[in-house]
Amino acid sequence: MKQKWIVYIGIALVLIAGGSLLAAKGMDAVSQAEHRKQGVLDADSLTVIYDKKPGTIDQVNAGIGDSVQKGDLLFKVKLEQGSEEEVLSTEDGQVTRIAVKPGDQITPGNPVAVVQQTRYRTDLFVQEGQIHKLKLNQSVKVRFPYLDQPIEVDGVVASIAAAPQFASLRMTREKGQADVSMFAVRISVASHADLLPGMTAEVDLNEIAD
Known part of the structure; x- marks a missing residue:
């Protein structure tokens, strides 16, 4: 019985250490969601x-x-x-x-x-702290990660606009509570034989230089 507890404790320590390492490297689920913006392909x-x-x-x-x-x-x-x-x-x-x-x-x-x-587009929602990475007419890489064989195609930032429907989102800052401004970013996506409206499109903001 004592040996089982030792094994359980060891597994727990490994999981905690692994999670801490991923978080430190910005690879936890929350961090990934912050920089990997996803939208639905439309036409x-x-x-x-x-x-x-x-x-x-x-x-x-x-x-x-x-x-x-x-x-x-x-x-x-x-x-x-x-x-x-x-x-x-x-x-x-x-x-x-x-x-x-x-x-x-x-x-x-x-x-x-x-x-x-066959002129595709996708809309992404980007926080104010990240919007500086994107400019009108900027070229970006758009991934489709959930296909059997994921593909990457060229995209261009077509428009950037405030997204007031997200005004209710809040975050804690040093001086209390403040609204988080969100921006709707439309990406024009190049045509590709494997693409269909409704697919999940993804842009990784970490791959865009500041």
Whole structure:
């Protein structure tokens, strides 16, 4: 019994010593959260609106999940007088919705498809004591740490703005309690074949020189 207690005490001492060492090196969970800022990858979606003469959908040239580039053919429309009109993609991206099918009547103003753009972004929330590390148009590395094979892509600081919704956060300073100012930082993220909206994006502020 005495030997078991000695083993338990030894394990506890090792854990305490290891935790103290990590904390001293800034590797504890709190320290990591302070400098490794995470956000959710997002992208704008564009609704393609038909803007030509009334007609009938004659041909659908794109499907859900297809990658398209600006100028790619999405639909062919047969007009009442027998001629044809083409509906083209106005952006690079991925088709996420097709709203019409062959034979459908169509008039100007009808939505026909949704294209999710490949210009990605993520929003990070940074404390006032760290915001000096980031400047508009600054290049940063954006990691996606939770993929099976984590990747790193280029990013650019697109905007920096105060985040008043975080005004209720407080911290202890030498002269009492004070509000912690937080800033919303939008990062434009380069396109990559493995990226999808909803993924976790991460920027390590410790890798950015003061």
